Amino acid sequence: MSDWKPLCGVEDIPRLGARRVQRRSGADIAVFRTADDRVFALLDRCPHKAGPLSQGIVFGDRVACPLHNWTIGLADGAALAPDNGSTPRFAVKVEDGRVYLDLDELNSVATEPAAACAGSCEHA
DSSP states (O other): OOOOEEEEEESSSTTTTTEOOOSSSSSOEEEEEEETOEEEEEEOOOOTTTOGOOOOOOOTTTEEEEOOOOOEEEOBBBBBHHHHHHHHOOOOEETTTEHHHHHHHHHTTTTTTOOOSSSSOOOO
């Protein structure tokens, strides 16, 4: 059984935008809302050069990284071809208009500081 951390209301996340969630350890989480109100959560780092995905443009079920325009799938965190790599995704649940994140994942996934990135590289 997962423990779920309440985050915000769906309406608190801009449509076709994101809200950034800070953690005690590890990189921030980006929580995205699509045009049809689906909600996804990814580590707020592009797998290319760690660009802040929360500042990217959301379209369909993807986000474009603001640094180099890599396209990342919101459902799986994978870069779309011809690019490759992925960023960790986090479980999200929406109940009665409220958004929740899995507390176990928040405390265990990608909690190590990311290495510096030069050239093409991936962060896990």
